[in-house]
Amino acid sequence: MKNNHVLIYITLVLILIACNRNNKTNESSLTNEEQSELENFIPQEAKVKIYFENTLSMDGYINGNTDFKNVLRELLVAVDNEDKVNFDTEFFLVNNKLIKENFGGESIKITEKLNPKSTANKGNKGSSDFEEIIDKVLRNHTEDDITIITADFIYSPKGEPDTPSALSKLKTYTENAFLKATSDYDNLQTRIYWFESSFNGSYYNIDDKGILGINNRPYYYFVVATSSLMKHFEQNIGAKLKKNDSYQSDAFFTTENFDISYNILNSTAANGKLRVNNNGLKIHGYPKQGNLQFTVLLNLKNVPLSNDFLKNPKNYTINNPNFYINKIGVVQNRDIIFDDMTSTKITGADYIPIKNQNFTHAIQFETKGMVKEDLKFSLKKKIPTWVENIHSENDRNILSDSLEQNKTFGFLKLVEGISDAYINRSSDEYYFNIEISIEK
Template identity: 30%
Template sequence: MRKTLFQFSVITILLLVFCSCERSERRVTKTEPAVAIDTTASVETPEPTIIEQKALKVKLYIENSGSMFGYVNGRTQLKDMLQNLLVDLKYEYNEDNIEIYFVNTKIHNNPIKTGVINFADKLSPNSIKIGQTGSSDLNDIFRQVTSEIEENSVSILVSDFIYSIKKGNTVNLLGEQQALTRNVFLTADKEGQKLTTNVYQYTSDYDGKYYDFNDDGKSFNGLRPYYLAVIGEQSTIKQFTKQIGPKFPKYKGYSNEYLLTAEDFKVEDFTVLSSTYNVGRIKPVRGSEINGQVRKIEVEDSGRGDVTFQMAIAVDLSSLAVTNNYITNIENYELENDDYTLFEIGQIEDGNIIFSNGEKQPISKTDLNYMAFNATHAFIFQSTNPNSENLSFRLKNNIPQWVKESSLLDDTDLTINTNKQSKTFGLDYLINGISEAYLQATKKVSYFDIDITIEKPKSSSFLGTVFGILFVLLIIGLIVIIILKRKTRK
């Protein structure tokens, strides 16, 4: 009996020690902090390379067909926008680097003798009657403007973006114009021009004759949309967008924008913020980091309530030649997994996430260890499914909804139909023509794609559970043996 009890005691102690060690090892693995990356010690800071950056030359083209006269009749929002734009251009690039032209069937030098600051005040239906203003071929205007783009220049076209077509089947004629627009930009690409085109929509007072697609001029006094097309080589547009781009949404009458580019954006730096602004408990998968950045996580515990999971992803989007207004518009993004929603997009400044309402969220020190790069934006994703799988999202270069909503096919009653006065005849055909050219040249449907791998918690206690069950069974077996031996002795 003593021998049996001794054997039982030894087995019990060994099992307790083994299970204790196994549980201890798991506790260490679970609570062990992420290894901090000492960027000052491990990464040598290279000597800064000084690159002489030439001042950009800005060429401003104003379409001056008769349909544009109404925008410069009196003190209009278009004039206000132009004056503020020229002030910003002069401040950034100096007046000597600003050229102003009028364009219709030809490009005409600016005959208005004044400095760029006062130029907008001098505009009137009489002062812009230069060249053949009776009609204009929008595709020919684009051809002229793109052919004048130089290595270090940016062209800005101010236009109502209205196709001039002959009488006939409107849809067929617009389709023909769309093909011609596509040809203009494909030709530029084939000739080696890797262009970026930023389209901005504005609204302005209009007092003049509106010419419908039948070329029937009718007096109109009210608000009308017009457009700016900012066109240039990728590198120059990137520089221009960084310096002047944030100003465009602040100009009077701003409504919308759309970026079209052949550039292959390289968004290489992004990391999951596993300890910042999260719901539920997540941790990086050890050994899976890429350039010290977290791309794979494990969800250890889901949150409670409506939102079971929330995480933030810090991304460096400084390479995108697009304004912050476009980047932070949630409607411009597409998610592959329906379990997730893009809840909010914030900007990152001085170690904080700053949201549109002014709220600041400090980034935890743990997460900063994985951010040895210049993160510009933070994306906050939510899910109501505790078993959500991998997350993939992209910034679309699809034509935005506002283009379709701003377009119409019949403008013959525009001057009396208030529902049509905020729309532009054939706009979606024009934008489609440009967009199709870029898509055909690049085969790209998004500006960037980001993928995050999400793993389910591994059952780290599996062995412990097995040994626990064996231990209980062993105890029960020993008790049964003892009872049976006692009964035998009796």
């Protein structure tokens, strides 16, 4: 399989390079279109390696017919029935040991045999050292793999009295593991899926005390793959998992930067006398009432982030202190549906020049007085707010605290380690940058 993949890939590269040599305008590098073909190259065969955190804290997810098992079953079936890539599924139990296991049956029927009894005596189920687990799993990753770690990711500080210090160690070691992985493979990406599941077992808190009576718990899929395989997984498998009622949200990490097409609207959702010229803006006059406003359309179709993330003004940075984001909306045909539930129709004059273009989002900018410089705005590579909301640093009272039951001890620090590794490997800390020249 590997040799075939390499042969196909080398052939494609040689063809593209040969074609490129005939291009007199750019003899030294691939064109954008050819580069895109290489980046989107998907092997005909690949492996999906699923790692189940085989610890006592996970027994409650596999004890009986749980939501966790339902989603895992959907994953296994979706992978088995994928027709564009011939996936070979491998299932592992991971704790202090990495054990390949199919319980003597087909991969799609693993959930029928996955239970606390069948996973007993498979390594040390009292071990929940995520620094070692993640490092072990990533070292088992190859270029043609889609790696999936499924776990509750509750960090166990092992009796360390200084919780902040223990969590800092978790962050540092996680970052180190992902720095190594992103160094080994170009365009390696990570996506975290957050699910909720019915739970029938013991929860182990910061003191390693087993607690019964908690009926629902969050868990996560950490998916790691190169960009082309990640895109394929998200579009053809991840999208199916997101339809499950237990799915909550996701987070995405990449070293990639995106080129974004955009268009400034001359009169739609605007306030003031404006004229658009070559994606720049000339201000002819400020409004008599209210602040100057104008709206920019963006095509974010190929930016693989959740709509919640894209529509959150806090995820954007603006270099010009005279501007702020008033609101963000989605584009549906000629309508802009803003996040405050107001709707604006794109005027005919604005629509005619862009009717054959596909814009997905709209950002309305507003001024804080006279404009003194150009506008540059960027989408920051940051951790989604949901990760912060479900992070816990003290779960001792989890049984009596219903909010705490929906949180995960140490989770933010784990994700911060991943995020910092990707930002460290990136050319900059933004998904995209857009600069609009403004003539005063």
